[in-house]
Amino acid sequence: MIILAIETSCDETACAVILAQKNNVKILSNIVSSQVKLHAAWGGVVPNLAAREHLKNILPVIETALKEAHVPREKIDLLAVTEGPGLIPALLIGVNAAKTLAYVWQKPLLGIHHIEGHIYANFVDLNQKSAIKFPALCLVVSGGHTQLVHMKNHLDYKIVGETLDDAAGEAFDKVARILNIGYPGGPKVAQYAAEHKLKATDAESYKPTFPRPMLNKNNFDFSFSGLKTAVLYETKKNPEKISNEKYIAAVCHEFQQAVIDVLITKTLKAAEKFKPQSILLAGGVSANQELRQQLGQAIESNLPGAQYFTPELPLTGDNAAMIAAAAYYRFQNMPKTKQKLLQKNWLKISADANLKIK
Ligand code: KG4
Ligand code: ZN
Numbered sequence: 001m002i003i004l005a006i007e008t009s010c011d012e013t014a015c016a017v018i019l020a021q022k023n024n025v026k027i028l029s030n031i032v033s034s035q036v037k038l039h040a041a042w043g044g045v046v047p048n049l050a051a052r053e054h055l056k057n058i059l060p061v062i063e064t065a066l067k068e069a070h071v072p073r074e075k076i077d078l079l080a081v082t083e084g085p086g087l088i089p090a091l092l093i094g095v096n097a098a099k100t101l102a103y104v105w106q107k108p109l110l111g112i113h114h115i116e117g118h119i120y121a122n123f124v125d126l127n128q129k130s131a132i133k134f135p136a137l138c139l140v141v142s143g144g145h146t147q148l149v150h151m152k153n154h155l156d157y158k159i160v161g162e163t164l165d166d167a168a169g170e171a172f173d174k175v176a177r178i179l180n181i182g183y184p185g186g187p188k189v190a191q192y193a194a195e196h197k198l199k200a201t202d203a204e205s206y207k208p209t210f211p212r213p214m215l216n217k218n219n220f221d222f223s224f225s226g227l228k229t230a231v232l233y234e235t236k237k238n239p240e241k242i243s244n245e246k247y248i249a250a251v252c253h254e255f256q257q258a259v260i261d262v263l264i265t266k267t268l269k270a271a272e273k274f275k276p277q278s279i280l281l282a283g284g285v286s287a288n289q290e291l292r293q294q295l296g297q298a299i300e301s302n303l304p305g306a307q308y309f310t311p312e313l314p315l316t317g318d319n320a321a322m323i324a325a326a327a328y329y330r331f332q333n334m335p336k337t338k339q340k341l342l343q344k345n346w347l348k349i350s351a352d353a354n355l356k357i358k
Contacts, residue, residue: 001077002028004065004101005324006058008094009086009114010143011035011045015078016320017069017076018124020328025124028069028316030321033057035081036174036212036321040183044173048186051089058097069075073105078325078342083111084355085144091351096208099346100194105308110327111349113357114318115140116157119149120329121311121322122159130181137276140268142185142283143169148270149222149357154329157357160270161220172222175255179248193256196249206241206250208234210258210263221269222262231255264298269288280309287316300324309351 001021007014016030035053039045066073081098084091095111106267119138126132138149146163169186173311176185181192210230213223231251241247271279279299285291292310299308315322331339 001328002071003078003080003324003331004062004073005112005320005327006062006098007082007114007117008054008058009082010090011039011050011053011083011320012035012318013054013061013094014320015058015062015065016324017065017071018321018324018328020325020355021338023223023332024126025325026330027069027124027321029065029067029303030319031061032067032317032319033061036184038357043123043183045087047087047089050087050224051093054090055092058093059341060216062097063100063153064293071279076107076130078327078331079105079107079109080112080323081109081349082114082117082320082323083349084114086114086351086353087272088351088353091353095349095351097244099239102346106338106343108332108345109349111340111345113321113328113355114327114331115142115145115147115149115357116155117322119151119280120280121319122280123313123329124315124321124325125312129309130309133277135274135276136280137267137271137274138280138282139263140282141168141263141285141291143167143217144175145283146222146224147334150276154286155275155333159357160274161222161266163222163224165223165225166220166228168224168263170261171228171281172285174228178228178232178235178332179242179251181248181252186285186288189252189355192249193290196253199246199249200263200312206247206293207281208251208254209236211252213259215262215265216222218229220266221330222266224259227255227258256288256290257314260271260294263291264295267295268298268302271306273315276306278309279303282311284317286310287313295310298324
């Protein structure tokens with residue numbers, strides 16, 4: 001079947017067309033129009049500005065996605081859209097565009113949870129041999145979420161641990177702001193951290209130490225707000241160093257490693273309890289190369305029975321191909337009678353900033 005999906009929950013206007021059959025999802029087009037440059041001036045996403053940009057870009061993005069996929073609209077079997085969670089002014093643009101298309105084109109429409117989309121980015125372009133087996137444990141790390149999700153099967157989610165305050169990506173962004181190295185913070189911090197690693201043999205290099213919050217707590221929850229504050233205190237202690245590139249690199253390296261240590265320890269702990277066959281990494285922070293590698297090594301050494309999956313790099317951040325993939329599995333798992341009802345589903349779909357995954 002051919003699915004067209006739309007995603008506008010934050011600062012990317014995205015539309016994708018996929019061809020999905022026999023549990024295989026192939027991308028025909030995946031267009032993402034990023035607003036990063038616009039929001040960088042403000043140091044974070046401004047919801048109303050994001051909405052304006054989405055409104056300007058949504059139709060051209062949909063048009064480009066259809067053109068690149070070489071799919072006439074008659075061939076589309078299903079439409080999907082991110083319903084939430086996210087910024088309401090931003091979500092509304094995508095949801096209304098999708099509802100309008102569903103009404104005018106008379107197509108079925110599915111609303112998808114943004115985090116469900118991130119998880120299903122792992123199911124895109126998988127070959128049959130490496131099919132993801134259940135139960136699975138997903139480490140979701142994005143700008144808005146840090147969760148450990150236990151999946152007994154497709155679409156069956158139980159959040160077994162989550163952040164009590166800042167999300168991992170949010171902590172990267174805030175630390176980048178403290179260090180004044182730009183927005184979005186994740187890629188910048190990762191870049192500095194990599195530079196520090198390259199020069200780690202430098203005997204003079206400065207080595208701050210930051211806490212690993214919640215590491216020894218007997219649960220699978222996270223907390224990153226204290227870690228961010230530790231970075232702030234560190235820089236306040238050394239105001240003369242704040243513009244020194246080597247110092248920034250050392251701080252970034254230690255901060256990133258603290259986040260990674262906590263994420264890995266908690267994931268391994270949860271895996272000991274839930275004994276997953278597959279471990280999935282998902283969300284914008286899954287683009288972090290050190291996290292991808294170190295989690296992979298930790299799984300190989302400690303959980304030989306579990307297979308490790310990461311999304312392809314272009315699918316780590318917000319995109320619509322992941323929303324289309326999730327929609328495919330939702331549609332597949334519905335009884336035929338329910339599938340038929342989706343024809344008028346546009347009546348029911350609305351944006352929900354705090355949508356819970358279920
Ligand atoms: O999933 P995403 O694109 O949007 C949300 O759903 O929140 O995640 C965005 C987050 C941002 O906080 C960004 O700084 C972070 O992902 N990020 C990274 C990297 N690339 C993006 N964090 C660490 N390392 C990266 N390489
Ligand atoms: Zn996201």
